Amino acid sequence: MVRVVSTWFGDDDAPLLGHVHVPGDTARGAVVLCPPVAKEHIDTYRGLSVAADRLARAGILTLRFDYRGVGDSSGDQHSDTLWQDWVSSGISAVEFMRRWGAETVALVGLRLGAIVAAEVAVKTEAASTPQLVLWDPVLSGRSFLRAQKMLYQVGVGPEITSNGLVHIPGADLSEPAAKTISDLRLRSMATAGVARDVLVAARTEVLNATDTRELAAEFGGDILGVDGHAEFTEPREFVGVAPQRSIEDVVNWIDKRIPDRRFPITPIVVTTARVRRLESDKPAVLETIDRIGPDGLFAIRTSSGDVDQSVSTFVFHATAQEHRIGPSRLWVDLARDVAARGAVSLRFDRRGTGETGFAQPGEVIPVYGAESDHDARIATVAAGSTPNVRHVVGVGICSGAYAAAHAAIESGSAETILVNMAVWRLRAKKITAEQISKAAGPKVFERSRTTFKAMMPARMRDMWVAFRTRGRRQSPLEILRPLQERGVVATLVFGPNDYRRFRANRGIRALGKLARRGPAPLVIASPSGDHTGYDYHLRTLVRDAVLDVARAQGESMDARLASPGAPRADNDFQQVLTQKDANDSLVE
Numbered sequence: 001m002v003r004v005v006s007t008w009f010g011d012d013d014a015p016l017l018g019h020v021h022v023p024g025d026t027a028r029g030a031v032v033l034c035p036p037v038a039k040e041h042i043d044t045y046r047g048l049s050v051a052a053d054r055l056a057r058a059g060i061l062t063l064r065f066d067y068r069g070v071g072d073s074s075g076d077q078h079s080d081t082l083w084q085d086w087v088s089s090g091i092s093a094v095e096f097m098r099r100w101g102a103e104t105v106a107l108v109g110l111r112l113g114a115i116v117a118a119e120v121a122v123k124t125e126a127a128s129t130p131q132l133v134l135w136d137p138v139l140s141g142r143s144f145l146r147a148q149k150m151l152y153q154v155g156v157g158p159e160i161t162s163n164g165l166v167h168i169p170g171a172d173l174s175e176p177a178a179k180t181i182s183d184l185r186l187r188s189m190a191t192a193g194v195a196r197d198v199l200v201a202a203r204t205e206v207l208n209a210t211d212t213r214e215l216a217a218e219f220g221g222d223i224l225g226v227d228g229h230a231e232f233t234e235p236r237e238f239v240g241v242a243p244q245r246s247i248e249d250v251v252n253w254i255d256k257r258i259p260d261r262r263f264p265i266t267p268i269v270v271t272t273a274r275v276r277r278l279e280s281d282k283p284a285v286l287e288t289i290d291r292i293g294p295d296g297l298f299a300i301r302t303s304s305g306d307v308d309q310s311v312s313t314f315v316f317h318a319t320a321q322e323h324r325i326g327p328s329r330l331w332v333d334l335a336r337d338v339a340a341r342g343a344v345s346l347r348f349d350r351r352g353t354g355e356t357g358f359a360q361p362g363e364v365i366p367v368y369g370a371e372s373d374h375d376a377r378i379a380t381v382a383a384g385s386t387p388n389v390r391h392v393v394g395v396g397i398c399s400g401a402y403a404a405a406h407a408a409i410e411s412g413s414a415e416t417i418l419v420n421m422a423v424w425r426l427r428a429k430k431i432t433a434e435q436i437s438k439a440a441g442p443k444v445f446e447r448s449r450t451t452f453k454a455m456m457p458a459r460m461r462d463m464w465v466a467f468r469t470r471g472r473r474q475s476p477l478e479i480l481r482p483l484q485e486r487g488v489v490a491t492l493v494f495g496p497n498d499y500r501r502f503r504a505n506r507g508i509r510a511l512g513k514l515a516r517r518g519p520a521p522l523v524i525a526s527p528s529g530d531h532t533g534y535d536y537h538l539r540t541l542v543r544d545a546v547l548d549v550a551r552a553q554g555e556s557m558d559a560r561l562a563s564p565g566a567p568r569a570d571n572d573f574q575q576v577l578t579q580k581d582a583n584d585s586l587v588e
Helices: 039-041 047-059 082-099 112-123 141-155 175-182 186-191 210-219 244-257 325-338 370-382 400-413 433-437 461-468 477-485 496-504 507-517 537-548 554-561 579-583
Strands: 003-009 016-022 030-034 061-063 106-110 130-137 164-167 170-176 197-203 221-228 272-276 285-292 298-304 310-318 344-348 367-368 387-398 415-420 488-492 522-524
Touching: 003 082, 003 285, 016 047, 016 082, 030 082, 030 112, 030 554, 039 047, 047 061, 047 244, 061 082, 061 186, 082 175, 106 112, 106 244, 112 130, 112 141, 112 186, 130 244, 141 164, 141 175, 164 175, 170 325, 186 210, 197 210, 197 244, 210 221, 210 367, 221 244, 272 325, 285 325, 285 344, 285 370, 298 325, 310 370, 310 537, 325 344, 325 387, 325 537, 344 370, 367 370, 367 400, 367 415, 370 387, 370 400, 387 400, 387 537, 400 415, 400 477, 415 537, 415 554, 433 477, 477 507, 488 496, 488 537, 488 554, 496 507, 496 554
Parallel strands: 030 061, 030 106, 106 130, 130 197, 197 221, 310 344, 310 387, 387 415, 415 488, 488 522
Antiparallel strands: 003 016, 016 061, 164 170, 272 285, 285 298, 298 344
């Protein structure tokens, strides 16, 4: 029976997070899956898990992993040497599989991961990595980045040029790193000498294109047409659909080329790792892999490694199909930032996302409903059971914000930070990401025949639209009043469109009513921002709001909770309650 083992691996100073799909006590070969990056990494996450499970059922030990600076692995996504870090991560993954007992390891790279896999192949001996699969490969780093930057501008917000970063959906790159990626050419890897069995698995619509044929010829490999990848790697909706037939074709190609010589598996499992060094007089940031609750929700706990006093624990709630890393790795970076300030945190995967439960082709993800509420409550209770914890703070975006609010009401969190809250009913009906996408109506823009097409959802659709189309008016009081009654300090963070909808749902009036009974929530707005938090400005406001709470430890936190209506925003915050808003709130 196939099982999945999650573990840290690689250098002690730069640990990587990996998930090994184990076929049993023995295996007949090994595969390392090199994933895509940025939002494609999130969209294909469960689909790659389906592929790894299929390989393991064929008797092949398979490793999925996050590159350094990506996902849950250590490292800085803003590093100038990010590309070199990704390649070295791939080499570490191959070495790790050999430590598990594999003599040879096949390499499979999806999208930009195909170039990573090809460069890893160039830097390793052909005898140790004899098979290479270039799966829906990115041929040019320049065309990839050009399309991604265009999509950021249209789907997320205006291009930002003042902070020295290159923004694409799901990642922020330093300018030197972006320049390195832009210079990449997959065909140059063939001329560097990759003497292996090679498969170029290209989309059927470009199978006969000159570039595809020349690529296969230069690698001296086979060529295979694969279908369904537009909805896999860059879905227009909230859910990436794993192309089951294409997965089977790729697995079958590998299966035929790996000899049936069994070797005993020697598991190497590390559950705690140092993911960030601090100053010499402070403990390092540690992360521990965990399973929580009766359904075994996958979770990662982060702390400074020296928590000997009362602290806050942050619980980060993901949204839609995203797993625990959050938009553009926001939850990972924040977990480590608050640990450096003495707090602890827990980020987790609810059922149907990330590492919780076996991924299934065509699976339906519950975004709202009893399952999601239950998982949020389990995570909140688990966070509160950490030794020395006195204050639990829930943080979430969109449906993650709803989960955080619901858990706070039922489990008694001390504080919650709700970003772009869209559903204001205490008992939301069960609804899936697919249903939300259908209810959201026409696409903001459709695919074109240019490189601009189909690399992320058209524009991040609002969960609010789906519920409005069901004919029910919402009231923020339905959520905010129970929070106030439970003594939960609430901070509301909005992008501009979400703030307008908050007002349309009589949010300002709700704040006025709450203020008559006690402290009302603090409201913060971003001058720009998309609904699901890929905008850099909006994420900066969320980061500042979380760090503001993290700075209030021990007795200072007690004082904060005793008078939650007191000003507590940094200068970077924009308090959006204008005098007109205040007057509107008094109108019945």
